Amino acid sequence: MDSSDIWAWFDFADSDLEAAEHLLTLFRPRLEIICYHCQQAAEKYLKGYLLYKGVFPPKIHDLDALCKKCFEFDPTFQAILQECAALSDYGVQPRYPNEMLIEEHHMKKALIYAQQIKDFEPLQAIRRELEQELHNKNTIEDAPLK
Numbered sequence: 001m002d003s004s005d006i007w008a009w010f011d012f013a014d015s016d017l018e019a020a021e022h023l024l025t026l027f028r029p030r031l032e033i034i035c036y037h038c039q040q041a042a043e044k045y046l047k048g049y050l051l052y053k054g055v056f057p058p059k060i061h062d063l064d065a066l067c068k069k070c071f072e073f074d075p076t077f078q079a080i081l082q083e084c085a086a087l088s089d090y091g092v093q094p095r096y097p098n099e100m101l102i103e104e105h106h107m108k109k110a111l112i113y114a115q116q117i118k119d120f121e122p123l124q125a126i127r128r129e130l131e132q133e134l135h136n137k138n139t140i141e142d143a144p145l146k
Contacts (some may be wrong), residue, residue, distance in 0.1 A: 009048030
């Protein structure tokens with residue numbers, strides 16, 4: 001496991017979630033783009049988890065399938081399966097005009113679901129482990145030479 005690769009997935013996911021939240025501040029926020037970024041964030045969190053488990057993330061956008069792959073390692077992923085399924089369609093359909101009708105309540109749920117996936121304990125545990133690893137590395141590098 002290369003922790004920098006896992007960090008890259010989580011960081012990329014955080015950027016998507018931040019972009020979705022930033023788009024809310026626009027005069028006329030594009031709901032489909034916000035939902036798209038929420039799906040992208042969830043996808044990258046799940047792919048970071050799979051990489052942590054030593055599995056090269058498949059090049060798919062189906063959050064349901066990705067979550068089920070994570071479930072193979074940790075059955076608690078069942079807890080976010082509904083959120084993943086709800087976000088999954090936003091990865092492809094909003095890219096095309098008139099493919100799906102997205103209303104404000106969809107967008108609000110997408111933001112909540114993406115945040116719930118980010119905050120999901122197995123993913124947070126990996127973050128804490130990686131942060132500790134980085135802290136330990138920095139402590140060793142900063143230690144005075146004898």
